[in-house]
Every structure is written in structure tokens, then in C-alpha cells.
Amino acid sequence: MRFGVLAEFHDPDRLLAAVHALRGRGYRQMDAFTPFPVRGLQEALDLPRPKLTLMAGAIGTFGAAFAFFLQWLTVGHLYPLNDGGRPPFSIPPFIIITFETMVLFASMGAFVLFFWSCRLPRLSHPVFEVPGFESATSTGFWVGVNARDDKFDPDQTERELRELGAARVEYVGDRSDSGPERAA
Numbered sequence: 135m136r137f138g139v140l141a142e143f144h145d146p147d148r149l150l151a152a153v154h155a156l157r158g159r160g161y162r163q164m165d166a167f168t169p170f171p172v173r174g175l176q177e178a179l180d181l182p183r184p185k186l187t188l189m190a191g192a193i194g195t196f197g198a199a200f201a202f203f204l205q206w207l208t209v210g211h212l213y214p215l216n217d218g219g220r221p222p223f224s225i226p227p228f229i230i231i232t233f234e235t236m237v238l239f240a241s242m243g244a245f246v247l248f249f250w251s252c253r254l255p256r257l258s259h260p261v262f263e264v265p266g267f268e269s270a271t272s273t274g275f276w277v278g279v280n281a282r283d284d285k286f287d288p289d290q291t292e293r294e295l296r297e298l299g300a301a302r303v304e305y306v307g308d309r310s311d312s313g314p315e316r317a318a
Contacts, residue, residue, distance in 0.1 A: 137281040137307035139291050140264055141300035142274050146172040149275040152298040153178040156279065159294065163280035167261075167270040186251065190244035197239025201232045260307045267304075278306065 143149040150172060156164060157178065166175055209215075210223030249255070261267060261278070270276050279291050292303045 136260055138279050138283075138286065138305075139281075139288065139295065139303060140261065140267065140276050140278045140306055141295040141298075141303045142266065142269065142276050143299065144273075144275070144301055146175075146275055148299050149277055150174055150178055152277055152295070152300070155298050156277070156294070160285045161279055161283055161291075162285075163283040165278045165280070167267075167274075167276040167278070169270060169272055169274070172275070184251070186244060186247055189247055190240045193243030193247075194236045194240025197243075198232050198236035200239075201235035202228055205231060264304045264306060266302070281307075 141152070143152060146168065149166065149168070153164065153166065153175065157180065162180075164179055166172070166179060168175070205228045206223060214222030216222070266274070267276065277295075279286060279295075281288075285291075288305070295303050
């Protein structure tokens, strides 16, 4: 969220009620910042399930196929050795290296994809400049409405958040940069 409105609530129940109310009023691009997981908040925000596990599985499958192919190429095709009458290409000896390479590719792929999808490391963000936002790590429960939301209007959204019991409402970024016309 580069531009929009942040509202602080003093307890998770009020935050959850506010998110439900905002969803009922048509807001779709919201995010929440809490010091601990709040039961039901992910469903209330209607966040999609991340594709990280599927992508890590695909990368792991590629790693397994790559390892098996490389072993077949080197041991079974380019440099076949007749060692004690055993066939040069035999699957059982390849299983361990294939499995370990799959785990290596999947774990490293998940690690890189996680940081890439979260756009980390991010040392500066407009949300961090909101006065009092550091309470999101200890006692504050914050909900943010993105300026790219079709229903977003700075004054109307602020009014609605105050009606829902927000302790305070703060703007993120420059107020002149927010609004539906910035959606492009």
C-alpha cells in the first residue's frame, strides 16, 4: 500500500468488525497490521492463498528431473562402466541424489520466491512514516485501505473508519497522490 488511509483500533475484535463492515460497504483492497495473528482476519480480508507452495513444488520437480537426467547422461550414456556385471543405467543408485537435489531446489526456490514475492528487503516504505505505526508490533491493530480501491475516497473513507470506532486515522503518502484516478 503506497497511498491510502490507515486506521488504528485498540483491540482485535473491533479491527475484525471494521474489516467485515468495510467489506460489506464494497472495499476490496485492504490490509491489516497486527502484533499477533487474529483468528478470522485472513478470511475477512479475503486474501488469496499464496502460490508459493505450488511454485516450490514445480521447482523441486525440475530439480529432481535435472538430477536424474544428469546421472543418466554421465553414468548411463557418456561414461558407462561395467562394474561387476551390473548394468550401467540402474535406477536404485540414482534415487538418493535425485531426492536430495529435489529438496535443495525446492527449498532454495521457496526461499528466493518468498523474498521476491514480499519485495524484501524493503528498508523504507510510506507506511513506516505514519506517526504511531510502530504500535503495530506491540499493542495496535491497524487496517489500511489502499487508494487504488474503486470505492476509495479520502474523506469518505476516513469518515467511515471513524464511524467504525477507529482510535485514529492517518494518511499514507501524499494526500494529493491518492484516489481512484491513480489506479493506472
